[in-house]
Amino acid sequence: MDARPVAPSFLVPDAPLAALTRSYLTALLDGDRRQASTLVLDAVATGTPVKDIYLHVFQRAQYEVGRLWQVHDISVAQEHYCTAATQLIMSQLYPHIFSVARHEGTFVATCVAGDLHEIGVRMVADFFEIDGWNTYYLGANTPDADVVAALIERKADFLGISATISGHLRAVSTLIKAVRANDACRDVRILVGGYPFAAKPDLWREMGADGTAVDAQAAIALAGELLQSRPPS
Amino acid sequence: MIAPDRQGVALLCDAAGTVRRVIRDDLGLPGLFVEGRALAEAIAPAAAGAHEAFLKVVVDRGAAFDREVPVRAAGRELTLYFSGVAEGEHLYVVAARSSAGLARLHEEMLLINNEQTNALRAALKELGLRQQLDSNRDSRLYDDLSRLNNELATLQREMAKKNIELEQLNALKNELLGMAAHDLRSPLGVIQNYSDFLEADAGPLLNDEQRAFISTIKRTSRFMLGLVDDLLDVTTIEAGRLTLDRQPSDLGQLLADNVTLSRTLAARKDIAIELATATGLPPVALDPRRIEQVLNNLVGNAIKFSPAGRKVVVSAVSEGDAVIISIADQGPGLPASDLPNLFKPFARATARGTAGEKSTGLGLAIVRKIVEAHGGRIWVETELGRGATFFVSLPVTAT
Numbered sequence: 006m007d008a009r010p011v012a013p014s015f016l017v018p019d020a021p022l023a024a025l026t027r028s029y030l031t032a033l034l035d036g037d038r039r040q041a042s043t044l045v046l047d048a049v050a051t052g053t054p055v056k057d058i059y060l061h062v063f064q065r066a067q068y069e070v071g072r073l074w075q076v077h078d079i080s081v082a083q084e085h086y087c088t089a090a091t092q093l094i095m096s097q098l099y100p101h102i103f104s105v106a107r108h109e110g111t112f113v114a115t116c117v118a119g120d121l122h123e124i125g126v127r128m129v130a131d132f133f134e135i136d137g138w139n140t141y142y143l144g145a146n147t148p149d150a151d152v153v154a155a156l157i158e159r160k161a162d163f164l165g166i167s168a169t170i171s172g173h174l175r176a177v178s179t180l181i182k183a184v185r186a187n188d189a190c191r192d193v194r195i196l197v198g199g200y201p202f203a204a205k206p207d208l209w210r211e212m213g214a215d216g217t218a219v220d221a222q223a224a225i226a227l228a229g230e231l232l233q234s235r236p237p238s
Numbered sequence: 239m240i241a242p243d244r245q246g247v248a249l250l251c252d253a254a255g256t257v258r259r260v261i262r263d264d265l266g267l268p269g270l271f272v273e274g275r276a277l278a279e280a281i282a283p284a285a286a287g288a289h290e291a292f293l294k295v296v297v298d299r300g301a302a303f304d305r306e307v308p309v310r311a312a313g314r315e316l317t318l319y320f321s322g323v324a325e326g327e328h329l330y331v332v333a334a335r336s337s338a339g340l341a342r343l344h345e346e347m348l349l350i351n352n353e354q355t356n357a358l359r360a361a362l363k364e365l366g367l368r369q370q371l372d373s374n375r376d377s378r379l380y381d382d383l384s385r386l387n388n389e390l391a392t393l394q395r396e397m398a399k400k401n402i403e404l405e406q407l408n409a410l411k412n413e414l415l416g417m418a419a420h421d422l423r424s425p426l427g428v429i430q431n432y433s434d435f436l437e438a439d440a441g442p443l444l445n446d447e448q449r450a451f452i453s454t455i456k457r458t459s460r461f462m463l464g465l466v467d468d469l470l471d472v473t474t475i476e477a478g479r480l481t482l483d484r485q486p487s488d489l490g491q492l493l494a495d496n497v498t499l500s501r502t503l504a505a506r507k508d509i510a511i512e513l514a515t516a517t518g519l520p521p522v523a524l525d526p527r528r529i530e531q532v533l534n535n536l537v538g539n540a541i542k543f544s545p546a547g548r549k550v551v552v553s554a555v556s557e558g559d560a561v562i563i564s565i566a567d568q569g570p571g572l573p574a575s576d577l578p579n580l581f582k583p584f585a586r587a588t589a590r591g592t593a594g595e596k597s598t599g600l601g602l603a604i605v606r607k608i609v610e611a612h613g614g615r616i617w618v619e620t621e622l623g624r625g626a627t628f629f630v631s632l633p634v635t636a637t
Contacts, residue, residue, distance in 0.1 A: 085380045092391040099398035121381060123388045127395070144392040145385075 015069040022053070022061040030066045034083060038090035045094050055101045056135050059128055060222065063091055067124060088124055095124075095131065108137045110162035110232055113155055115143040116199075117168050117176035126167035126198065132221035133228070149183040156190040163228055166214070168199040174212070181213045194231050196224060240264045246334040246343045247318075251277055253327055255293050265318075265335070267311040277331065282308040282315045296322035296329050304337055409477070416473040422466045429459040461596055468600035472583060475607040482528060482611055484636050486521035489554055489561055496533040497552055500541065507593055508546045511537070514553035522561050523636040528608045533563075535601045536628050540567035542591045543626075559634050560614070566627035572620040580618065581606040612636075 016027055025048055032041040045058055067088070074084040114130040116123050123145055130142045141159055143152055156164060164184060168177050177197060184190055194215040202208050202217045209217035215231060218224035245266065250259040255277050263271055270280045281289040285308050295302040303321045310316075318333040319340040334340040433455045441449060474480055497513045504511050540550040548568040555562055570589060572580070579585040584599040591597070609616045613633045620626035 081377055081380055085384050089384065089387045092387060096391060096394045096398065099395065100402065103399045103402040121384050121388070123392070127391065131395075142392055142395055144389055146389070 015065050015072060020061060020065065022048075022057060025053075026062045026065050029062055030069060030087075033066070033070075033087045033090050034079065036086065038086075038093065041090060042094045042097060046097060049098065049101065055098050056132070058098070059095075059132055059135070063095065063128060064220070067091060088122075092124055092127070095128070102131055102134050105135060105137055107139045109133075109139075110228075111139045111141075111159050112163045112165060112228065113141045113143065113152070113159060113161045114165040114167070115147055115152055115180075116145045117166065117173045117180065118145060119176075120145045120167065120169050120173055122167075122169045125169075126165060129165060129167075129198070129221040129224050133225060136225055138228075149180050152180060153183055153187050153190060156184065156193050157187070161190070161193055162232065163194050163196060165196045165198065165224065168197070168201055171201045173199075174201055174208075178212055185213065194228075196227065198224065242335060243339045244342060246332060246339060247271055248343075249277065249331045249333075251329040251331055253297060253329065255329070258328065265333075267309075267316070270309060270311050280309045280311075282310040284308070292320055292322065293329070296324050296331075300324050304340055306337075307333075309333075412473045412477045415469055416477070419466045419470040419473065423463070426459055426463045426466060430456065430463065433459065461598075465598045465600070468598045468604060471604050472600055472607075475604065475611075480607065480611055482525040484523045484525050484612075487524050487526050487529075488519075489522045489524070489563070489632075490515045490517075490519050492526060492529060493533065493552055493554055493563065496530060496537060500534075500537045503538070504541045504550065507541060507544070509541055509544050510549045511541075512549060512551045514551060516553075516555045519554060519556055519561055520634050522632055522634050524612055524632060525608075529612075529632075532605045532608055532630065533565075535605050536565045536630070539601065539628075540565050540569070540626075542593070542595045542597075543567060543569035543589050545569065545592050557631075560631045561634060563630045563632070564627050566625065568625040571622045571624050571626050572618065573622050577618070577620075581616070 016030065017023065020026070025044060029041050029044050032038070032044065045062065048062075049055060049058060070079070070084055070087045073079045074081065079087075112130065112133045114126050114133075116126050127142055130140045134140045139159075141155060141161075143155060147155075152164070155161070166177055166180060168174060181195055184193060184195060195213075197209050197212065197214040197217050198219070203219050206217075209215075216227050218227050245264045246262065247260070247265050248262040249257050249271055250261060251257050257271055257273055257275055257277055260271050260273055271277070277293075278286060278289055288305070289307050292302050292305045292307060301321075301323050305320045306317060307320050308315045308317045316335075318335060319337050320331060320333045321340060321344065322329055322331045324330075332340070332343050334343050433452050437449070437452050437456070441452075444452070493515055494513060497511050501511055537550065537552060544550060544567050550568075551564075551566045553564050553566075569592070573588055576585075576587050576589075580587070581602045583603040585602075586599075587597070606616050609630055609632070613636070615631045616629065618626055618628050
């Protein structure tokens with residue numbers, strides 16, 4: 006188990022949408038996902054941007070759930086429930102996300118085999134989609150060869166790889182090598198993310214990736230920069 | 239085989255009296271002492287109180303010896319002699335068939351004290367380990383559930399994206415079709431008008447063959463115009479722009495008018511049209527122009543697919559809160575293979591117009607859209623060789 010410093014609560018009172026986030030999390034911890042869903046859908050219906058819901062409600066709530074589990078305030082069952090419920094509620098927002106016009110590049114996201122924590126990188130993919138990228142999310146069980154095939158078929162500009170624990174790093178390395186080895190997708194820029202990369206700031210470089218970002222917003226900014234600096238093909 | 243007076247049972251129970259481990263059981267009474275079951279269940283009902291008292295003493299005072307308590311085994315009652323010792327949160331209970339047997343059990347326990355103590359210790363340890371294993375298994379179950387949930391979420395994302403892309407494609411298709419149809423109308427109009435002029439002005443100067451050419455040009459361009467109109471109709475309806483101008487209408491009159499007009503067409507093929515509308519039909523909220531379109535299509539089809547000398551019957555009856563119109567022909571009928579796609583655009587049908595009439599393939603699709611926009615239903619009853627009857631049900635009041 007990687008040692009992680011225990012953070013103070015992520016539910017900061019003066020953060021945007023703090024009240025909604027608190028009510029949302031309370032509903033989930035009470036096992037009431039319908040109430041959690043209603044809270045979010047009502048907020049979106051009355052004009053709260055979906056992006057803000059992702060950034061402030063979902064992201065913050067997930068971090069807090071992780072923290073509560075780490076300090077043994079909630080059980081593993083509750084932790085799994087909160088994640089599953091949030092995934093379901095995210096899916097209810099898909100009609101709002103996918104109807105946006107595309108004007109950026111193509112982004113393929115995945116996490117490595119055995120990783121349970123898909124919600125984080127899926128949120129990143131959704132974030133890109135909201136920002137006008139064409140995104141494809143491949144589940145944790147996607148074989149490397151299929152990831153490469155998807156990059157080629159979709160003419161991807163970026164691949165995002167997520168790893169939660171250092172035990173997953175070897176799989177990240179193998180995947181990066183597989184992508185670089187294929188001529189047809191050699192120019193794809195690879196972004197990596199997850200705790201191991203946040204803990205060791207230069208790890209992305211050692212692994213042969215093109216960059217790393219700590220969260221969705223940073224990832225989009227980085228992708229934008231890299232897209233600009235792309236040499237003419 | 240252990241001698242009966244040496245047979246005994248040694249159990250590890252929890253403080254509630256549930257058997258956690260059967261350490262030894264050579265009593266030869268299968269099913270009596272079972273892990274996970276309360277010890278009390280083995281006890282003869284009448285002695286329940288005595289058994290409770292025994293457990294209480296063990297728990298409160300730490301030990302109880304030589305208590306006579308009958309057990310119920312295979313429908314028979316059997317007296318056993320119990321001793322119990324409390325060890326932490328667990329109770330160690332032994333029983334034998336006689337006091338003497340129990341005493342010998344105690345002796346044995348003292349003699350092989352270490353072994354039993356070790357067995358006791360081992361039993362406790364295994365219990366603790368089992369609880370840990372259970373919790374690990376639960377954890378694995380949660381993980382497996384999470385994996386399933388993740389896969390479902392990923393599939394759902396893909397589906398949601400594809401769905402919206404399909405909707406966009408559909409809207410685009412309608413737009414393109416609409417544009418194409420509009421652009422085709424004017425040139426077609428020109429062809430029609432000029433062939434009319436040609437026929438009127440130059441007709442007398444042409445020979446039969448040339449006149450036939452003009453007639454073909456007119457007929458073909460008329461057909462194309464019909465197709466373009468149908469395409470426009472379909473795209474309008476698909477794009478959700480079909481607006482109905484509903485008024486309470488006399489359906490009987492509408493049918494009568496339509497039949498009168500259709501008789502001209504029918505007469506050319508020597509086909510009779512019979513009108514059989516029920517009296518006292520309620521006024522139906524409908525868009526007369528669009529329902530006329532429906533009738534034109536259905537009656538037109540009946541005429542088109544009927545051989546000469548046959549009859550088409552148009553009728554209407556009231557049923558509940560709807561009126562049901564039926565158009566029955568004595569044509570060839572429809573094979574079952576045509577039915578699933580009958581109301582879909584450009585469906586390939588087997589039937590051919592008996593006078594060589596062409597089909598655009600859109601008529602029934604449009605008819606269905608109009609009927610359903612009225613909150614109604616359309617269906618067909620048919621048998622190969624026995625004709626076809628098309629039914630349209632329209633609700634009396636607008637839904």
